[in-house]
Amino acid sequence: MRHRNAGYKLGRNTSHRRALLRNLVSSVLKEDRVVTTLAKAKAIRPLVEKMITLGKKGDLHSRRQALAFLTTDEVVARLFDTVAPRYGDRQGGYLRIIRKGFQKGDGAETVIIELLGIEQVLEEKRGKRAETKAKKRAELEKQMKEQQAEGGEEGGDEKAA
Secondary structure, eight states, X not given: OOTTOOSOOTTSOHHHHHHHHHHHHHHHHHHSEXXXXXXXXXXXXXXXXXXXXHHHHOSHHHHHHHXXXXXXHHHHHHIIIIXXXXXXXXXXXXXXXXXXXEOTTTOOEEEEEEETTOHHHHHHHHHHHHHHHHHHHHHHHHHHHHHHHHHHHHHHHHHHO
């Protein structure tokens, strides 16, 4: 029986499991979206929600608790400055787990775990990427036209000679 044995072991020893969970929580808070297995996503969900709750408190003690768990200062700063204020009026349930498919090697179910309200951020990123691609494409087309024009002029000089 597994009475009073909360959490997932994930086939790892204690230190490896703790490092894995810390890295995954930091990645979710840094990137807003991570692809992982279902068991790992279910294991990190309460940890991410606890970190966001600490971020919503916003006091020094909460910041120090977050620093003790998360891997970098940049992730803590992002948690307290951008992620936590996004959920100011929400009472929990900050994550969404979307089932994706199965891994090729071991057949484990893969999922996308993401923060709610990320749609606007992702749409902005897509827009910026599309703009930069359009600029690069226009520059390349301009260079191609210039090269063709130069090639045409040089070719005309050779025919005259």
